Amino acid sequence: MACYHAEVINISLSNDKILRNFPILDVKKRFLGFLKIYTVAVPEINIEETVKLFQENMGTRLKKEWYITLHNAEHVIIVFRKRIFKLSGKGIKPIYKKILDISNAEEWDKWNEVIIYAKSLGVPDEQCDFLPEGFDERIY
Secondary structure, eight states, X not given: OOEEEEEEEGGGXXXXXXXXXXXXXXXXEETTTTEEEEEEEEEGGGHHHHHHHHHHTBOOGGGOOOXXXXXXXXXXXXXXXXXXXXXXXXXXXXXXXXXXXXXXOTTHHHHHHHHHHHHHTTOOGGGTTOSOTTGGGSOO
């Protein structure tokens, strides 16, 4: 079954117990384990429902705006508390902790809009990487 991978930070959610509804593929721990970045599998058939579920559960812990990224080799969905962006992943080569290089992006204008929006919320440049390195090489 085709699926998306979702990159979700535990403290971005009001209720992180919703992560139990999905197969966990990976967990990266930061800041002595306080912050955890989960990679979960989301069946493509449930993507719209899952996007809404995540958006409804997003919080502002640490007085900060967060985003969640869902992706497969072709498509990227970036979920903020008040906006959702659906984009093509073609031409994107993310580098961890570097602002996303969109110069070769198929939908440069849409990606530019995401970056501008994220920065307007106070998301720092190094957190505007949006996707894990090698996302386009993963097997979904």
